[in-house]
Amino acid sequence: MPPHLSADRPAAQPPRRGTVDALISQTRRLRGEVDAVRREAPGDEEDAQGRWQRALCTLALHQLNDLDAHLAELRDGPPEVPAPPPAPAAARTAPAAPRTGSLLSRVGSAEWNLLTDEASWSGELYQILGRDAAAPPLTLDELPSLVLDEDRPMLTAMVTDCLIDAKPIDGEFRVVRPDGTVRTVHMMGEPVLDPDGSTASMWAVLRDVSELRRSQRVVGETRESFQRERHVAQTEHRLAIELQESVVPPWRGSLRLPRTGPRALDVAAHYLPSSAGAPIGGNWYDALELPGGETLLSVGDLTGHGVSVTSGMAMLLGALRGMAVAGTRPGQLLSWLNQLIDTTVQPALGSAVCCRYLPATRTLSWAQAGHPAPLLYRDGTGRALTAPDGVLLGATSGAVYGQAEESLRVGDLLLLHTEGLIPRNAAAPHPGEAGGEAGTAAVQRLLGLAPRFGEARTAQDCVRMVVEEFGGAEREDDACVLVARVGS
Known part of the structure; x- marks a missing residue:
């Protein structure tokens, strides 16, 4: 059917062909760029943001295809249809x-x-x-x-x-x-x-316009899904932070443990969060005065992120404190923690180091479960303590954990940390240092702080040095560091 002419208006003149051709070229170029963006969108159907991005690009492609066809009709003019x-x-x-x-x-x-x-x-x-x-x-x-x-x-x-x-x-x-x-x-x-x-x-x-409206509905649905999932993630992140801070509150300055008596420990600790937006993990640090004047020192990390991991960490730390107060030695304590994780509904893996300090003899007894050994600094140098046997918590049923002892002196400094303290991309040794695996390089960087630790007056000063050295790096996981200095 030829187009009608309304009696109250003249016929519009067609646009210049060159102008329309330029618009067609721009439309097709833009269509190719949008299609490239759509192909680069994440293909994981579990990714709500990726689904929303692909749906939005598909909608734009529908509209650009129609625009291209409309412009082609505008350029070529109305089809001549003979009157039947x-x-x-x-x-x-x-x-x-x-x-x-x-x-x-x-x-x-x-x-x-x-x-x-x-x-x-x-x-x-x-x-x-x-x-x-x-x-x-x-x-x-x-x-x-x-x-x-x-x-x-x-x-x-x-x-x-x-x-x-x-x-x-x-x-x-x-x-x-x-x-x-x-x-x-x-x-x-x-x-x-x-x-x-x-x-x-x-x-x-x-x-x-059925397909166009369908694409618009998909965009709206995926946008809502993405917003819901983002809201859930933000809520879980906030809950995880609140739960972690209630279990592992930040310390303001140093602690003296035990609070009375000689040969006490000057203890300070710090939590280093992961990069902005990353989920909260299961890292913890703890220092607790035990009956009889002994002191419990521990750091650990439950693998994973989110509220469930943070609540699992809270359960683990509560059990650790309870067994330590009951007099359980570090090796046996880790064995029972491993059994506790093994019987939980939610499978998990964790690493930990548990130390018990006896001020009367300045003796440190300790055990580890797949965790970096404590570092001992003395007279301006540092070394890692020789670790007893111990596998990750939750790795195998009935695991037995060894226990080691170390005699400390006045002025000795112990440093306990989780593996995320030094990001992998920042763990390479300084120029002139011997190469090696990332974990070895991380320990070497920490041991390199020994001369500075020797000049520090308090454990809190030492923690501040560690944070200044490593706190500015982009890290995928959160981390903890605990420093204890033996007093006279």
């Missing part, structure tokens, strides 16, 4: 079907003559509505029979406003095709006026 010879409705034949899924198969036109009550549909409109091309086109009174019940009042109102008040039509409604499928149709139309200014007919373009 008069023929009975039964002899009506549809024009050649365009490519499936193309823009032309989704855009049709119609005109309803109000004086003769005749209707004229394009072949594309028959395809959109799933109608037999041999059937007569529906009149305006018959058209609502294709529309879903809840959308009929809107269509009726739009057509009435157009015919009575000469208002343009611009709205959407859903139609049910004969095969039962539901399609969303966007209708744009306007009245065609006769020389007297009266409405003679109504002309409209109908476009199948």
Whole structure:
């Protein structure tokens, strides 16, 4: 059907071809860039943000494809359709079907003559509505029979406003095709006026926007899913922080343990969080005065992140304190902790070092479970203590943990830390140092602080030096450091 000319306006002049060609080139270039972004979006269906990114890119591609086709039609001008010879409705034949899924198969036109009550549909409109091309086109009174019940009042109102008040039509409604499928149709139309200014007919373009609306719904759903998951993650992160701070509160300065008596330890500790936005892990440090004047020192790390790991760490630390107060020695204590983890519903792995200091003899008894050994600094030099046997907590049932003893002197300094203290990308030795595995390099960097520790007055000063040395690095995991200096 050739485009109509409204009697109250002149025909618009087509734009210059070169201008439209430039717009087509820009559209296709942008379409290629959007498609590249879509391919680079994460493909993991568990990733809500990735699903939202791909859905948004798909929606943009739908719109750019339609824009490209629209501009091509604008450049080439309206198709010349010869007026068909008069023929009975039964002899009506549809024009050649365009490519499936193309823009032309989704855009049709119609005109309803109000004086003769005749209707004229394009072949594309028959395809959109799933109608037999041999059937007569529906009149305006018959058209609502294709529309879903809840959308009929809107269509009726739009057509009435157009015919009575000469208002343009611009709205959407859903139609049910004969095969039962539901399609969303966007209708744009306007009245065609006769020389007297009266409405003679109504002309409209109908476009199948089902796929476009589906893409928009997917974008909305994935956006909501992403926002919900982000809200849950933020809530869990906040809960994990609150739980961790309630179990491992930050220390303000040094502690003296035991609080009374000679040969006490000057103890300080610090928690170093992971990089901004990373989940809270299961690291802990602890210093506790025990009955009889002994002191418990421990650091550890339960693998994983989030509220469940932080709550598991709280359970583990509570059990450790309780058994230590009951007099359990470090080796046996770790064996029972391993048994506790082995019987929990949530499988977990953890590392820990547990030390018990007896001030009367300045003796340190200690055990470790797959954890870096304590570092001992004396007379300006440092070394790692020789570790007794011990596997990760939760690694195997019935594990036995060895126990070692070390005689300390006045002024000795012990440093306990978790593995995340030095990030892997920052664990390489300084120039001139011997190479080795990342763990060895990390220990060497810590031992290199021995001369500075010798000049420090308190354990808190030593902790501050460690934080200054390693605290500014980007780390994937959180970490803890605990320093204890033997007093006179």
